[in-house]
Amino acid sequence: MKNKIKIERARHNLTQQxxxxxxxxxxxxxxxxxxxxxxxxxxLALKIAGLFQLTVEELFQLDEND
Amino acid sequence: xxxSLLLPSRYKWIGTIVLIPSxxxxxxxxxxxxxxxxxxxxxxxxxxxxxKIFNFDEVINLTDELALTGIIIGLLFIAFAREKQExxxxxxxxxxxxxxxxxxxxxxxxxxxxLVHGLGYIDVMMYNMLTILIFFIIRFxxxxxxxxxxxxx
Numbered sequence: 001m002k003n004k005i006k007i008e009r010a011r012h013n014l015t016q017q018x019x020x021x022x023x024x025x026x027x028x029x030x031x032x033x034x035x036x037x038x039x040x041x042x043x044l045a046l047k048i049a050g051l052f053q054l055t056v057e058e059l060f061q062l063d064e065n066d
Numbered sequence: 067x068x069x070s071l072l073l074p075s076r077y078k079w080i081g082t083i084v085l086i087p088s089x090x091x092x093x094x095x096x097x098x099x100x101x102x103x104x105x106x107x108x109x110x111x112x113x114x115x116x117x118k119i120f121n122f123d124e125v126i127n128l129t130d131e132l133a134l135t136g137i138i139i140g141l142l143f144i145a146f147a148r149e150k151q152e153x154x155x156x157x158x159x160x161x162x163x164x165x166x167x168x169x170x171x172x173x174x175x176x177x178x179x180x181l182v183h184g185l186g187y188i189d190v191m192m193y194n195m196l197t198i199l200i201f202f203i204i205r206f207x208x209x210x211x212x213x214x215x216x217x218x219x
Contacts, residue, residue, distance in 0.1 A: 016217065020151075025151070026149075026151035026155065027217060028210070028213045029154070029156070031216070032155055040154070044154060
């Protein structure tokens with residue numbers, strides 16, 4: 001699964017640590033999602049999308065392996 | 067998402083404090099035949115025929131029980147202590163590490179089953195009681211450490 005977390009984070013001028021604190025996860029988790037090593041749960045995906053005021057589909061897209 | 071089977075994160079340190087003296091005691095018991103005299107139980111073994119036939123120790127001393135209890139409790143505390151920022155990704159690493167530890171543990175047990183025979187196998191089983199937890203702790207913290215050091219902004 002691909003995502004635009006890194007782009008949206010830059011657009012909102014947030015560091016990984018800032019985003020981690022706002023969502024209530026570890027910085028490792030943000031880093032793992034941005035490098036496509038971790039697919040978040042629905043709950044976490046909704047929280048991140050909500051923070052950036054996007055829908056989940058705008059932030060996350062399936063890729064050819066899914 | 068809350069994982070209910072975890073202890074507060076300070077248990078990692080409590081576990082370490084319990085583990086280290088217990089481990090030293092265990093090593094002394096195992097390799098130096100060390101025992102605390104005050105932990106010797108009065109024994110009725112002399113009257114019991116079965117124990118004579120199998121040449122069991124007539125005196126029961128609880129030093130080894132104490133050491134093993136401390137080691138197991140210490141390892142459990144360390145293994146089940148929550149990370150400071152426990153979240154779903156860390157939970158996933160936790161589960162993968164447990165899966166990995168069980169697999170490695172049984173692979174090594176199978177290898178040892180074919181390579182170690184006789185009384186030495188009792189040693190294998192003794193260590194095998196603890197290796198799942200040890201492998202889990204090592205693997206879990208190695209992955210966490212590698213993830214932390216690979217963070218880039």
